[in-house]
Amino acid sequence: MSAPVATPSPSAQALREAFGADIERIAVSCGDTIVYVRRERIHDVLAWLKDSEGQEYDYLTDVTAVDYRDPERPLEVVWQLRSLRRKADLRLKVALDKSVPLEVPTCWDLWRGANWLEREVFDLFGVRFAGHPDLRRILMWEQYREGHPLRKDFPLRGRFSRAEQLRQALSANPEARYSMEELSIVEAFSDLPDEMRRRLHHGEQTGE
Secondary structure, eight states, X not given: OOOOOOSOOHHHHHHXXXXXXXXXXXXXXXXXXXXXXXXXXXXXXXXXXXXXXXXXXXXXXXXXXXXXXXXXXXXXXXXXXXXXXXXXXXXEEEEEOXXXXXXXXXXXXXXXXXXXXXXXXXXXXXXXXXXXXXXXXXXXXXXXXXXXXXXXXXXXXOSSOHHHHHHHHHTSOGGGTSOTTTTHHHHHHTTSOHHHHHHHHTTOOOOO
């Protein structure tokens, strides 16, 4: 088996020539080129890669984030691009200081597929995408108050007891967003013993 290519993608050098110091760093990992971009210029860089002749990264493969166990390391937002015609891939990253509000520009105007991808990053990591047309949770429910589950500072069992989690879910008027078929837990709640329902309403442990 041949070793992974250690030479950066030609797109990385083209970016450095076009954007200068706004390209903070270029790295190669396992054959993949990673370009670190200054946060304020990431939308311009993405648009340039999509529309420039010879680049044509017309497919947004993914938008995600990485939070490291080391609290001193920044949280990184990641864009994975592909040029379908050229069969070329490129990864872009923006490093965000976790001590300030996490925000980057949306790329929804460039690739409509970014809609749900950015909502997932917002939901699970707490990164806001400025300009997104409908930025709300996509996996956790709207009234979820425990934070962002893929952040490394998120407690393994959550911030609230299971009883409190259930109490919050039941008091959040979920019928406004979900069908009763999806909400069988609501029907099951009425079948619980009176004492257990009382304890759940008060957020007490139920012995789970």
